[in-house]
Amino acid sequence: MNKIKVKNLHFTYSGGQEVLTGLNLHFDDRSTAIIGQNGAGKTTFVKLLKGLLKPIQGDVWIKGFNTKEHTVASLARHIGLVFQNPNDQIFKSRVIDEVMFGPLNIGQVEQEAKKNAVNALDMVGLSGQAEENPYDLSLSDRKLVSIASIVAMNTDILIFDEPTIAQDFCGREKIKKIISHLRKEGKLIITIIHDMDFVAETFERTIVFHRGMVLLDGEPREVFSQEQELREAYLEQPHVTRLAKKLGIKETLLTAEELIDYVKKPG
């Protein structure tokens, strides 16, 4: 089933150039990475999905609801968005209250909100910090708080805007786990991201944005095999893909494990 349908979507900021120039896309359950240069229209696109911006022309349907006809607050029951900088949203003095804020806003009763908040904190590995002040946590833990506060809203669709920015190795691995976990729960995960290795390791579908259009769309293996188009969009292949190509391997390899298996394979 299509969770999101985008038809002939155009968008322009007042007085500016057209940022999105007629997009047609469908999103099913596959976890999806959106990649592209800054200014390619990725952030504008997810804001349109979220209903924060409304199409100039064309339509966006979120689980059948046209975003033009519904407020951001009512769409928030169906689609969640984790912003890049956790400091843009944190205002409560206890982690648990911060995480319960969204659920309560969209009409969950206290008990349900609490249950969802506790589960979400558990999933991001912060159950021990529920009573602490978010600002006593490190920036990477605050990021996890901001993720938990969207996860607790229990929406069918979740969008992450550059979740791995300023994350170290452990933070990056944690976020990878969170994404696969949510995927297993049947949620649609869409992520804007600049880390190509992370895309190759984590997602089932990759969409390349370039100058307000979709340049490539498909499985990561397919997308990352298009060296020429990627270069055109100012993107690079994942590290392993580059090494494999240099080694003269015909297949497009994405991860360290794939390369290791390939080399070990007799013949």
Place this chain on the structure above:
Amino acid sequence: MKRLVVEDLKYRYPLSQELALNDISFAVEKGEFIGIVGPNGAGKSTLCQAITGLAPNFLKGAYGGRVLVDGMEVAKEEIAEIATHVGIVFQNPFTQIAGSKLTVFEEVAFGLENLGIPRYEMKKRIEEALELLDIAALRDRNPFDLSGGQMQRLAIAGIIAMKPEIIVLDEPTSQLDPQGSEEVFQAVQNLSREGMTVLMVEHKIEKIAAYADKVLLLCAGKLIDFERPPKVFSREDLEDYGIAPPVFTRVCKKLNIKTADGLYPVTLKEAYDKVVKILE
């Protein structure tokens, strides 16, 4: 002579119980490119601030040991004077733009005006800095109209124009897209080739492996290792310190491929040279 000497450096933030830097000692030669790696909270940013005298001169706190730049003890100097010897570039390009200037050219002049550099000399230095960072074509643009990568290079130009011998960069590419990061890495490499001493905090481990002469591994305020990249990234206990080796090293480790000195390859080129022989 050593350009930078750090001796038994200790630092604790006000209101904090733990040492952010715990007995750090190392020395850096002229023209070396040092990559600083470690998990979040390891003390990387604090170390950068201590090298530039921001700790303890701007960020108060308990301080011990010494940081010597060309023999000058930074804790005892004015930050403005240290700035002519060590420059620092931060993560967020936005907050580094002075904001009082309308063009890129004027923005680079900001520090030079404060230092009282004569006009003729100032213009010469700005031209050089813009050239070195490859932003000369943007000279008349408003700083806030630039892309992230351009803005970060402008921030570096503003520091370079003050002619420090050492430049410290604290995760300068973390907020940039792949192209913007690449621009910054290229620019930093240029500086390093010009003989500038570079210390750079960076999570993109493959980049550090490719660019750095030495890697400084920091964890929980302690200096764990300070060696050539293959030496540090070949450590068996690396992940215990919250760092994953470059993906090329991971592949070679699994395949048990070593270079002549018994270490694992760390860059694409090194890995290629070894793996290609096996495939043959």
Place this chain on the structure above:
Amino acid sequence: MKTLSLYQPGRSIIHKIDPVTKLLFIILAIFVPIIIGTWGAALLTLLISLSFILIGRVFKKVLPILGFSSIIILSVIIIQGLFYVNNKAPLFTLGPVTVYREGFYYALNIALRIYNILVAVSILVLTTKPSDLIEALVRKGFSPRIGYIFSSVLQIIPQMMSTVDTISDAQRSRGLETEGRLSARIKAFFPLIGPVVMNSLISTRERAMALEVRAFNSKRKKTFLHEEVKTGYSRFLQFILLAILLAAIVWRVLS
């Protein structure tokens, strides 16, 4: 680029005149009509200022300023025309209301002064880069720190406004209603203001460090990238302006 400045770039002779001379002209445009006290003086000053605006090719930008203030001025004229305490002689009658001569002229006089100030200030604001103005003042001994605050605020406030937009988006994304009923808006206050304050504290600290390492607090004597625009004719202009001011005072004392 979003900026709070009203400056209109241009190459006119008015643009080339240094900020201090323009400041001096504002003082003159305000005080000379008051000192002389005749309608003619006020009108003449206004005409001169307007002709500078025309020469500077920024007339279109003055119109909204004048238009907006005219609404206020019109109400002043009506109120004073009707209710001024010294009202005696009727000027004209419109249905049931009578406008009096004394109040009408009194209000007209005020209007003329306000226009005088607005147009004279517009010359400075529309044809001078804010940074040039502040730099000129710093050269004259104005504190560089205060100068920095003024000039950076013009660019940094628009940046902060975009942070506020992002924060508003982030909270609306969590189902917060920021529009509609008053109670909803009041409830939205803390979720919005909390992150705004925290973000500005963080960025202020970062900015303070960035300024510090660019020798902002250096004890050395500051130099300037741009040469001071102090050509022969700007000295000459300033001399003329001062002479006119003096002449007006002398005229007033003698007559």
